[in-house]
Amino acid sequence: METEKLLNAVKFDDRGLIAAVVQDATSGEVLMVAWMNEEALRKTLEEGRAWYWSRSRKKLWLKGESSGHIQKVREVRLDCDGDAVVLRVDQTGGACHTGFRSCFYRRADDEGWIEDGVKMFDPNSVYKTS
């Protein structure tokens, strides 16, 4: 794969980041939004597994490194401005650290935000702290 050629078309912002929208390759459900720097995108393109940049921890992270909930990347798409990508993935387990399949498990309703997501796992048993 011409990774450097792909990276050259991407416009990282003043923090060196782009937004990554992650979508289930089969159902089309939007699973999460995360951030990538150039190295995260390079590793994602080369390995076919999703890597991100954590703005809070200031480090690269492999999705699933703690939980085992890896994202196998089927397709990477770039937007018109070159500052956002869509990853179409096969998600093992659930994408959200709360245990829901998607991080977008809340829907705006007349009463407020309603949880209507699908629970895939118990976060207490997946993320062990000891």
Place this chain on the structure above:
Amino acid sequence: METEKLLNAVKFDDRGLIAAVVQDATSGEVLMVAWMNEEALRKTLEEGRAWYWSRSRKKLWLKGESSGHIQKVREVRLDCDGDAVVLRVDQTGGACHTGFRSCFYRRADDEGWIEDGVKMFDPNSVYKTS
């Protein structure tokens, strides 16, 4: 709709913004990524049409105000961190200013970025400069 209650759960970043992922309500295709400040989200929730914040022009914009390509909002979803929303919309025309249905009209391929999007309109006839 309890708009203020909805807005209170949203965590705008240090620029006062959240990321908005826009998805076709029927096909699930990701159409674009844009930015919202509190006022853009309030107007979107109240009017059922998508409003965004332009970082370059530093102003609110109604999607379709120039092109007529309005987004009718069917559903608004919030992520676990409260700093990104998914809008499920009915898109009139195409979402992208280039004339493609989706801004993500380029796919990573062994050769580079390949255009495989669906063209919906001629931007020269939609965005008149005179």
